Amino acid sequence: CAWYLARAGYRPLVLERGQEAQKRKETVDRFWKDGVLDPDSNVQFGEGGAGTFSDGKLNTQTNSPLNKEVLETFVRFGAPEEILYLNKPHIGSDRLRGVVKNMRAYLLENGGKVLFHTLLTDVVSDSENSRIKAVKCRDLKNGDVFELPAEVLVLAIGHSSRDTFSMLKERGVKMEPRQFAVGVRIEHLQEKIGVSQYGE
DSSP, X not given: OHHHHHHTTOOOEEEESSOOXXXXXXXXXXXXXXXXXXTTSSSSXXXXXXXXXXXXXXXXXXXXXXXXXXXXXXXXXXXXXXXXXXXXXXXXXXXXXXXXXXXXXXXXXXXXXXXXXXXXXXXXXXTTTOOEEEEXXXXXXXXXXXXXXXXXXXXXXXXXXXXXXXXXXXXXXXXXXXXXXOOOOOOOOHHHHHHHHHOX
């Protein structure tokens, strides 16, 4: 979203509660190795989102015409061109961190800004017409609380930002549940399947 806005001439401000992709990788590695969890920068939170640690798989069940544009954008910022024609495109986590870093560089070069370690804590609205006036934030490094003027707010918070969902609910923001499907995989021993199919 920020890339689209910057490309259109806007100067978006991105609030990210986690770390930059490379620093986040070090934090996640420390968790996997020593069990030290950073609750605000981990597999779920940080630059690149949860997808940064999914090995860069680019599978989707949708047939949107935007799929091609997404893949072309990834290639523009450093992903291998083969993702444009492979049946199951795959960037790889190591390359994906570079792609995300390159996208951030484009954003910064075009007037955008990214505030890492910054948590959205509240939305301030005009009581007369319920329009957004500002957002309240907390710097997770030093604890400072501050307010940023805002007329437009795009939330791309994933499914794990429960604190943000709770705040939005308290503010009366209308939310709709999203449908999802659950699959079940059952595995049987080969010998059991053989007996079932062919008998003893």
